[in-house]
Amino acid sequence: MTIDSVRDRLLDELNHLTPVQQEKLLDYARQMQQGSTLPPGTPGERLVELAGQFRFPQGGLDEMMQAIEEDCERIDWDGWA
Numbered sequence: 001m002t003i004d005s006v007r008d009r010l011l012d013e014l015n016h017l018t019p020v021q022q023e024k025l026l027d028y029a030r031q032m033q034q035g036s037t038l039p040p041g042t043p044g045e046r047l048v049e050l051a052g053q054f055r056f057p058q059g060g061l062d063e064m065m066q067a068i069e070e071d072c073e074r075i076d077w078d079g080w081a
Contacts, residue, residue, distance in 0.1 A: 014022060
Protein backbone atom coordinates (compact mmCIF):
# COMPACT_ATOMS: atom_id res chain seq x y z
CA MET A 1 0.00 0.00 0.00
CA THR A 2 1.46 3.36 -0.99
CA ILE A 3 1.64 6.36 1.29
CA ASP A 4 -0.73 8.27 -0.99
CA SER A 5 -3.38 5.56 -0.81
CA VAL A 6 -3.14 5.47 3.00
CA ARG A 7 -3.44 9.25 3.13
CA ASP A 8 -6.44 9.16 0.78
CA ARG A 9 -8.13 6.48 2.87
CA LEU A 10 -7.48 8.44 6.07
CA LEU A 11 -8.95 11.60 4.58
CA ASP A 12 -11.99 9.69 3.37
CA GLU A 13 -12.56 8.26 6.87
CA LEU A 14 -11.92 11.69 8.43
CA ASN A 15 -14.72 13.19 6.36
CA HIS A 16 -17.18 10.75 7.98
CA LEU A 17 -16.26 11.70 11.57
CA THR A 18 -18.02 14.26 13.72
CA PRO A 19 -16.05 17.35 14.74
CA VAL A 20 -15.63 15.87 18.25
CA GLN A 21 -14.28 12.62 16.81
CA GLN A 22 -11.93 14.60 14.57
CA GLU A 23 -10.57 16.43 17.64
CA LYS A 24 -9.95 13.11 19.39
CA LEU A 25 -8.19 11.76 16.31
CA LEU A 26 -6.03 14.90 16.15
CA ASP A 27 -5.08 14.48 19.82
CA TYR A 28 -4.21 10.84 19.19
CA ALA A 29 -2.08 11.72 16.15
CA ARG A 30 -0.18 14.29 18.21
CA GLN A 31 0.43 11.73 20.97
CA MET A 32 1.76 9.27 18.40
CA GLN A 33 4.26 11.88 17.19
CA GLN A 34 5.49 12.29 20.75
CA GLY A 35 6.07 8.55 21.04
CA SER A 36 3.35 7.78 23.55
CA THR A 37 0.13 6.00 22.72
CA LEU A 38 -1.01 5.99 26.34
CA PRO A 39 -3.28 8.72 27.64
CA PRO A 40 -1.78 10.98 30.28
CA GLY A 41 -2.26 9.64 33.76
CA THR A 42 -0.93 9.58 37.30
CA PRO A 43 2.29 7.65 37.92
CA GLY A 44 1.86 4.64 40.20
CA GLU A 45 4.33 6.04 42.71
CA ARG A 46 2.11 9.07 43.20
CA LEU A 47 -0.97 6.89 43.67
CA VAL A 48 0.82 4.90 46.36
CA GLU A 49 1.60 8.19 48.14
CA LEU A 50 -2.09 9.13 47.99
CA ALA A 51 -3.39 5.72 49.08
CA GLY A 52 -3.64 6.79 52.71
CA GLN A 53 -6.19 9.45 51.79
CA PHE A 54 -8.71 6.92 50.50
CA ARG A 55 -11.32 5.78 52.99
CA PHE A 56 -12.11 2.18 52.09
CA PRO A 57 -14.61 0.26 54.20
CA GLN A 58 -13.28 -2.45 56.50
CA GLY A 59 -12.33 -5.43 54.33
CA GLY A 60 -12.84 -3.44 51.13
CA LEU A 61 -9.25 -3.79 49.97
CA ASP A 62 -9.28 -7.53 50.63
CA GLU A 63 -12.48 -7.83 48.60
CA MET A 64 -10.91 -5.87 45.72
CA MET A 65 -7.78 -8.03 45.76
CA GLN A 66 -9.88 -11.20 45.73
CA ALA A 67 -11.91 -9.92 42.74
CA ILE A 68 -8.70 -9.04 40.89
CA GLU A 69 -7.17 -12.44 41.54
CA GLU A 70 -10.34 -14.29 40.51
CA ASP A 71 -11.31 -12.29 37.44
CA CYS A 72 -8.17 -10.76 35.94
CA GLU A 73 -6.24 -12.45 33.17
CA ARG A 74 -9.21 -14.65 32.33
CA ILE A 75 -10.55 -14.65 28.81
CA ASP A 76 -14.28 -14.73 28.17
CA TRP A 77 -14.25 -16.03 24.62
CA ASP A 78 -17.98 -15.41 24.27
CA GLY A 79 -17.84 -11.93 25.80
CA TRP A 80 -16.81 -10.11 22.63
CA ALA A 81 -19.42 -9.33 20.04
